[in-house]
Amino acid sequence: MGPQTSYIDLLIIGAGPAGLAAAYWASEYGLDARVIDDKPDRVTKGHADGITCRTMEMFDSFGIAGHVYDEAALDYQIRYWRFNAEGRLDRAQSINSQAAEISRFQQCLLSQGRIEELLEDRISRRGRLRVERDVETLRLTLHKRDDPSAETHPVQVTVRQRGGCMGDDNVETVRAKYVIGADGAHSWTRRQLGLTMRGEQAPHVWGVIDLVAITDFPDIRQTCVICSEQGNIHVVPRERGMVRLYVQLDGVSLSAGLRSEATLEIILSTARKALHPFSLECARLDWWSVYQVGQRIADRFSAGGCVFLVGDAIHTHSPKVGQGMNVSMQDSYNLGWKVSGVLKGQLQSHVLETYETERRPVAESLISVDQETVAFYAARGDNIATRDLQCFRERHYAFLSDEGNALIYAPSAIELATGIQLGRRMPSYRVINYADARPTELASKLASDGRWGVILFAGDLRKATQLRRLEETCAALLRSRLLLTQGSSKLVTITASSRDSLPLMGLPPLLYRGENGQDRKYDVVFSDEPDVYGAFTDMYAKCGVDGEKGCLVVCRPDQHVGFIGSLEDVPSLDAFCTGIFRDSYM
Amino acid sequence: MGPQTSYIDLLIIGAGPAGLAAAYWASEYGLDARVIDDKPDRVTKGHADGITCRTMEMFDSFGIAGHVYDEAALDYQIRYWRFNAEGRLDRAQSINSQAAEISRFQQCLLSQGRIEELLEDRISRRGRLRVERDVETLRLTLHKRDDPSAETHPVQVTVRQRGGCMGDDNVETVRAKYVIGADGAHSWTRRQLGLTMRGEQAPHVWGVIDLVAITDFPDIRQTCVICSEQGNIHVVPRERGMVRLYVQLDGVSLSAGLRSEATLEIILSTARKALHPFSLECARLDWWSVYQVGQRIADRFSAGGCVFLVGDAIHTHSPKVGQGMNVSMQDSYNLGWKVSGVLKGQLQSHVLETYETERRPVAESLISVDQETVAFYAARGDNIATRDLQCFRERHYAFLSDEGNALIYAPSAIELATGIQLGRRMPSYRVINYADARPTELASKLASDGRWGVILFAGDLRKATQLRRLEETCAALLRSRLLLTQGSSKLVTITASSRDSLPLMGLPPLLYRGENGQDRKYDVVFSDEPDVYGAFTDMYAKCGVDGEKGCLVVCRPDQHVGFIGSLEDVPSLDAFCTGIFRDSYM
Structure with a gap:
């Protein structure tokens, strides 16, 4: 009897931080996915430990930031x-x-093992995805087009559950639509694909x-x-x-x-x-x-358009800059929603090509920062006494906290929001809930739930002309493909005028209407005004948005800014959507 | 066969918010306690819902503030x-x-039932105390001195577990050292004791x-x-x-x-x-x-020195000021550590007398604020148009957020800390961890774990004279009864001088030494300095403490300030301790 064959959407090989960040998306999107790991147990000691503020923001969007912060x-x-x-x-x-x-x-700083545990707990709360351990990978085959099942499940991975007593019965063939190789610096997946690492030994x-x-x-x-x-x-x-x-x-x-x-x-x-x-x-x-550890980078990050590598499998470097685990998880944070979106029929598959175009520059920056850092710290005695650590660190601050940049975006009018960087994470500030005056971190409305964020900077609604502009924008959004896609986006409005200058129900109903059309959402409209005690973050100024005219910003599921336009730019947003969403889905 | 008899330290009658707040202490002190409730199920809908900021601080000291805040x-x-x-x-x-x-x-605002659930979860995480429901109370007897078991277990409560099929076998006699009656406005315990409520019908x-x-x-x-x-x-x-x-x-x-x-x-x-x-x-x-609901108050809060009433059992009023659940839980927050301390042999039993002397004025203020509020709001139309809600509210702000005052305290030099009110809750501000620069809320060091807090405002340690004063204070504290009582207190130091002006190990070892004498605690010494980004709370100024000379503040387990003195006042602190701690315990 030959090995059993199963068919799934996504196989994740490796349950370290990168594999689990990918599994987070798979779970959130409700994919038919599996996560396997070669080792019998979770790492409990040692390995990586540095967590950057951007990773904390990602953890916050996963709902586990509080746990990490309490312990770290x-x-x-x-x-x-x-x-x-x-x-x-x-x-x-x-x-x-x-x-x-x-x-x-x-x-x-918190040990990698504890982070993995928190991620696994989070994933298991959402659905039925669980890590399968002590699973040995035997063969990976990329099927050719002429194979009858290749088109739907082009990757075949033969695996063996160790510790069993049934011989070949423990061997299984997994046919997957996509595979993510998150199996570390000595990646089995990478070797199966014949990809190589290029770079220097330390x-x-x-x-x-x-x-x-x-x-x-x-x-x-x-x-x-x-x-x-x-x-x-x-x-x-x-x-x-x-x-x-x-x-x-x-x-x-x-x-x-x-x-x-x-x-x-x-x-x-x-x-x-x-x-x-x-x-x-x-x-x-x-x-x-x-x-x-040398500084090395893989010659390619994927193969056949259906096997992708993340984390140490594509970049190795010293632990000196405390970035390894972060960049690895953010590889998956970038890749996971794209693979999930394609599998769910939301996104066109060419979106997957942006994984490498977006993440390779990050890996290259990481390698170069690491090389500089290792050289800087390797110096000795008087030699180093004259160096200025502050200057050295400052050069890398931005990278250290905000690595990653996104390339899926429409040509946009970025002068409309000079404080928001197209392709970078959406900045978060405290705004005031229109209905109950509660100061609210914008990021709390942009949790990693698979939906795109449409942020309407509504401007000054005390002016009748601006309110009319906003009404026209809402009418256009109602006709727009992105918003019409049920459940694929969430709309957040931030007014520059105060809560008291116009009641919530004076705003266009699209901005607050609930699911059944009759009830109202009281947690999606905010005002950029001081809180009741007078504290003011002035989000419009920090984002460089005109307080009278406002603008329109769209974030991807990973909180990266994909579009900036004026309230009249809904047609451009539509064109942007047409380029990446599937027709059948829209 | 007569009913079964069991002997316990503490019986809590009623598992509403007041009963559970008492149970929190019983669990935290590891008492042999039981909590019984007449009703078959926890309340899930309606009833109280208002939570004041002081109650939030109490919840924070219980470790459940985050959960409440997330949902409320x-x-x-x-x-x-x-x-x-x-x-x-x-x-x-x-x-x-x-x-x-x-x-x-x-x-x-959060429903009473959910708060009870969070309190029960918290209690069950700590030990084996669980709420016993559907337990009917039949008789309460206060034994006289000549009863052989009266001295150790003077209260006898006959109870019956409902829903059983064994007739009298479900009846049990509970002999308890202390009983807390938290059984609401129609308190069975109060009626058994023959106490009456005095006041007006609404x-x-x-x-x-x-x-x-x-x-x-x-x-x-x-x-x-x-x-x-x-x-x-x-x-x-x-x-x-x-x-x-x-x-x-x-x-x-x-x-x-x-x-x-x-x-x-x-x-x-x-x-x-x-x-x-x-x-x-x-x-x-x-x-x-x-x-x-009328405004009524019980003529006495306890009987026989061993049965105490808390919550609605001793004060009823309208829900208008949103205080009922808060004052009720704070009754127990005040009483619970005292009963527990006496049962544990730490405190002299006369401390229990302070329960009524401390809580009766609070109940009376509550009644009077409630009467004013009901009258204020009952007015109509033009009559009310001229009233100023702001002025009305402001008169009660302090009560609404900081009800309660404590009477167990030594005659103190309160001019040493004009911003800290003897008998009131210890104020909390952010100070900077001496070892790792982390901004830390002082209250996080004063969790409700049954220990007294000794807060050493160490002053400006750049001055050799001040460092010498501090060393002498530490030497005196080492000889002091309170600190010698193993595990009964926690020492927190806040310097006015910066972290960099003197290394941690330059401070007297008492302030940071660990349990085994060799290791160091890195989370008990703080500096009142700006954080690394420049934000400064200036705790010394807010507390009115001299930045050069400092002072010594002692908080009870419920965070109320019991003592304020100069660094030389350790003998007064000793006298204070002698008055309330048991000799055998010291």
Whole structure:
């Protein structure tokens, strides 16, 4: 008897952060999907830990930001230590970890395993998608067009559930419409596709150790870069009182026998020397490893238009910039809604081509920032004393917090909203609920639920002409393809005039009408006015939108801005939709 | 065979909000306690719904504020509608529901049943205490001193589990050291004790209805007072799109047949007339009732030093000021830690006498605010047009948000902290974590875990003299009874000097040393300095504490300030402790 064959929409290979971010979308869209992982258990210790503010915003849109924030070590300030003129280790600089006002969240640190657990919990609350572990992948075949089932399910992956006792009965053939390979730096999927990584091997070997430390080093709960004559180490505070130390290991090269207790001793003793005269005792060892990661990038991110790679499978680099897990999850955040939208019959399949065009530049920036960072930190003693960490970090602030850019957008009148960057995440500010005066973060209306966001900056409705313009915009939107697509978009209105200048029911009914046409939504119209205590974020000014005339902004399901136009630009929006939505869906 | 007898520390009769707030403490202290309720099921609809900011702070200290806030309707603004000169209903005034800067939380509305559910969930996460429902109370006996078991378990309550099939086997005698009667306005416990309620019957009958409304009344999502010629109604926004309407019913008196469909019709038609010309349709009826509640207060709050009444069992009043559930839970918040502390052998039993001395003035204020409010709102037409709602509300702001005052405190040097009121809740502001720069709400360090809070305003530690004073204070605290009581207090330090002016390890070790003496706590020392982005709450100034000299503040387990002294006043603190803690415990 041959192996059993099953047919599904999407197979995700790898249940790390990138695989789970893809699984989030699959679950949210209700796809017939599976997530398999080679390992028998979830990672519980070590590995990645850095979470940027943009990732926090993504977590917020998933509904798990509160959990992450409650547990994580928040990272406010980086401190830079070096030898002073008297030859003593001294604090040379303190800089903010993150630029001011770049996000409502602060970057933070939490172990990869815990993040995976929170993502899995979130996914399992939504539907029936569960991670299948201890599943070995045997073969991946891309079917040709002449195969009868190729057109619907062109990818065939043979897998084996380990630990069974039924021999071949544990082998299964999975036929999938799409496959996402999220299986890490040594990606099996990538090798099956014959894709290669290009780049450099790293010059240095680093040790990394997670421990509960007892020390009189005063900055043990902050991110620190310590360049001492005895060696370079980085300090990264972690959850539950732990700290991670990155230790540069000179004269060590990676070989078979390296991951031994002897190496742990070398890491600890190097760290102690670098921290001298401060003490360092290990109260509890949680995890340790050594690595020598080069900066490499895959020659292609996909194959056959139906197998896509995400995360470490397409870019490897040092952990120095704390970006790995972030960029990996954001690969999936970008790809997942596109694959889901195509599978659901909403989107034209050419949209999938934008995955690589959008994410390759990010991967390349990541590699180049990483190269600069490794070189910067590898310098020693006097050499580094003259460098300015602040200047160095500032050059990368934007990338560190807002990586990713989107290419699916219409040619737009971007001068209408100079504070909103087409192709970037939609900025979020507090606006005032029109119905109940509650200050509300705009982002809370743009949760990652698969819908596009249509944000109507309605302008100053005290003027009869502006109200008429708005009414015409609403009439045009009612005829528009995007909004007519049931449930595919959510409409949010922000007036520049105050709540009291015009009652909610004075606005065009499209802006607040409920599902059955008779009831009203009281949580979709906002005013850009001070809250009852006088605090004012002035969103129109921050977004560079004219307070009289307003404008129209459309966000993709991943909160990236796809369209900016005037209230009269609904026809352009329609053209934009025609280019990416399927006719049958519209 | 006679009924089974069991012996427990504490029996709580009634599992409404007041009973559950008492149960919270019982669970947190790990008491051998039981909570019984007469009704077979938890209330799911109607009843109380108002939550003041002080109750939110209490919920925060229980760890459930986030859940409440996520679901509740937040109340920012009260709007007052009356007939204008042209005889049309018109918005006359908008006032803030809550004074500015009074709390980090906003008052809000959520159904009593959901609050009970959240409290029960919280309690069940901590230990094994569960609510026993459908338990009928038959007899309560206070034993005399000559009864052999009276001294340890002086209260005997005979109860019967309903729904059983074993006749007398369902009857049980519970012998308890203490009983808390939280069984509502018609309290069985109060009647068993022979206590009486004194006060007035209310002049008006009101109807109350929870519904999902379809209306063009523009303020349907805000708290409104509507005084129309057709009748007085109050609008209260609620969770899940519901709204509560209070409707004054003229010419109706409460009689046996009143709670009929006919009455529902009267409530709705009266509301419609009052709202004219705005429409009012009921899309879904959730609950309705009629009431005529007088303002009454029990002649005593306890009996025999071992049975205590809380909540509606000791004070009834109209729902107009939205205080009932709040004052009731705060009765228990005040009583519960005292009973628990006595049962745990920490506190001297005379502390229990402070329950009534502290809570009776609150109940009396509640009654008097309620009387004024009912009279204010009962006025009509032109009569009310000249009244100023703002002035009226402002007189009660402090009570509405910070009811309760504590009497257990030492004679203190209150001029040392003019912004901290002895006997009131400890104010909370954001301070900066000394170890990792994270802005932290002081209240997060004062969770309701049964421990006393010792807050050391350490002053300006750049001055050697001040550091020496602090070292002497720490030496005195180490000899002090309160701190020597293992686990009964938590020490929080707030410096006026910046984090960078003195490393953490430069402070006296008492302030940061961990449990085993070798490890360090990195979450108990803070600096009153701007955060890394420059935002500054200036806690010293807000608390009126001298930035050079500091002071010493002690909070009870319910966050009320019990002691304010100079850094040299540890002997006074000791005397305070000697007066309330048990010798054997110290």
